[in-house]
Amino acid sequence: MISISFFSHILEQLNVMEYLGTYLNHGVTKVVMASILTFYLLPWMLLIFGFLSSLLIVIYYRNSKLKTDCSDDFWDNARQTWAYLYDLYARMWHGYELHGLENIPEGPGVVIFYHGAIPVDYIFFVARYFILTHRMCVSVVDHVLHKLPGFKLLLEFLKVLHGTREECMNALKNGELVGIAPGGAREAFFSDKTYKLVWDHRKGFAHLAIDAKVPVIPMFTENIREAYRAPKERKLSRWLYDTYRLPVALLFGGLPVKFRTYIGEPIPYNPNMTVEELAEKTKTAVQNLIQSHQQIPGSMWKALLARFDKPQKVD
Numbered sequence: 351m352i353s354i355s356f357f358s359h360i361l362e363q364l365n366v367m368e369y370l371g372t373y374l375n376h377g378v379t380k381v382v383m384a385s386i387l388t389f390y391l392l393p394w395m396l397l398i399f400g401f402l403s404s405l406l407i408v409i410y411y412r413n414s415k416l417k418t419d420c421s422d423d424f425w426d427n428a429r430q431t432w433a434y435l436y437d438l439y440a441r442m443w444h445g446y447e448l449h450g451l452e453n454i455p456e457g458p459g460v461v462i463f464y465h466g467a468i469p470v471d472y473i474f475f476v477a478r479y480f481i482l483t484h485r486m487c488v489s490v491v492d493h494v495l496h497k498l499p500g501f502k503l504l505l506e507f508l509k510v511l512h513g514t515r516e517e518c519m520n521a522l523k524n525g526e527l528v529g530i531a532p533g534g535a536r537e538a539f540f541s542d543k544t545y546k547l548v549w550d551h552r553k554g555f556a557h558l559a560i561d562a563k564v565p566v567i568p569m570f571t572e573n574i575r576e577a578y579r580a581p582k583e584r585k586l587s588r589w590l591y592d593t594y595r596l597p598v599a600l601l602f603g604g605l606p607v608k609f610r611t612y613i614g615e616p617i618p619y620n621p622n623m624t625v626e627e628l629a630e631k632t633k634t635a636v637q638n639l640i641q642s643h644q645q646i647p648g649s650m651w652k653a654l655l656a657r658f659d660k661p662q663k664v665d
Contacts, residue, residue: 396468400501400504401500401501403432403504404500404501404503405500407428407504407507408500408503425507428507429480430480430481432477432507432508433476433477433478433480434481436473436477437474437477437478437481439474440474440477440478443606444577444606444607444608444609445606445608445609445661446474446609446610446611447609447610447611447661447662448475448478448479448611448613449610449611449612449613449662449663450614451479451483451613453567453614453615453616454479454527454567454613454616455565455567455616457525457564458521458522458523458525458526458528458562458564459527459528459564459565459566459567459616460522460527460528460529460530460555460558460562460565460566460567461487461527461528461529461530461567461613462530462531462532462566462568462569462632463475463529463530463531463568463569463570463571463636464531464533464537464541464547464569464570464571464574464636464640465531465534465537465538465541466571466574466575466577466578467538467539467575467601467603468538468577468578468601468603469531469538469574470574470577470578471571471574471577471611472529472571474611475487475529475569475571475611476489476508476529485526485527486508486509486526487509487526487527487529488509488510488518488521488526488527488528488529489508489509489510489511489528489529490510490511490512490513490518490528490529490530490531491505491510491511491513492534493512493513494535495510509521509526513530515554515557515558518558518562519558522564523562532547532552532555533548533549533552536548536550537549538580539580540580542575542582543575543576543579543646543647543648543649544647544648545640545644545646547633547636547637549633552629553625553626553629555629555632556626556628556629556632557625559619560623560625560628563621564619565616565618565619566616566617566632566635567613567614567616567617568613568614568617568632568636568638568639569611569612569613569614569636569639570611570612570614570636570639570640570643571609571610571611571612572608572609572610572611572612572643572644573607573608573609573610573644573648573653574609576603576605576648576649576650576653576654577603577604577605577607577609577653578601578602578603578604579601579602579603580600580601581600581602603650605653605654606654606657607650607653607654607657608653608654608656608657610643610662612639612642612643614635614636614638614639615635617632617635
């Protein structure tokens with residue numbers, strides 16, 4: 351038999367090995383560069399998807415030739431279409447599951463959740479909740495989102511508030527559910543794979559719940575920080591946010607990791623409970639959900655492998 355070394359010698363003489371090595375090196379380099387670019391570009395794709403959604407809402411609004419304020423009935427069909435599209439994305443890309451829906455009251459309440467680097471899980475929750483109950487969860491978001499050009503009508507369509515006390519109280523008085531992330535952008539950018547809560551003694555949601563006499567419902571999504579992450583905290587980015595409220599961070603990710611949203615037992619209104627006590631009790635409830643359902647520290651690879659797990663019973 352002709353030995354393998356003989357074939358290697360012939361290939362070397364023909365410069366095939368050198369060519370093949372160069373080709374493979376270039377190929378590997380291209381794959382690596384494409385992977386890195388994709389890892390950092392996917393978060394921006396969500397923003398582009400948001401602008402496209404806003405454009406479609408504007409077209410829908412103008413075609414209706416409605417000159418007065420938009421009512422819930424007017425937006426009903428559009429919201430249903432939006433919800434099914436986002437729910438389809440959630441199912442296909444993240445195998446999204448929602449657990450504990452029975453813990454949300456039929457009347458008003460305040461949902462408190464952990465804020466991932468990009469809170470796509472909360473969007474998925476709003477979409478799935480609307481499909482299952484035909485109720486739109488009112489959302490409180492960072493003021494930066496309200497400043498984005500072209501988003502005004504979309505935010506109105508999704509019942510997104512600036513978060514003023516008056517707005518939130520009116521929503522609760524109307525029997526609506528209000529979603530709040532006490533950590534906000536600070537938690538998004540300065541938490542990490544240990545899923546630490548970054549609330550900085552915020553208690554506004556507790557004031558709101560006590561004054562409105564409504565329950566507080568804790569919520570957490572498994573692997574949310576494995577899908578999208580922010581770089582490790584830097585003094586400059588922290589200073590820019592604390593001083594000017596500028597959320598400066600190069601987010602990365604977009605992996606199709608497994609998402610499971612868990613809704614904890616509600617904390618009922620108690621006239622004898624102080625604001626500080628309710629805030630601490632809520633924080634403990636969210637931390638318990640994290641400890642019960644999240645591997646700490648988080649792992650992107652294990653979160654990806656979880657897509658092959660047998661689905662849990664879904665609400």
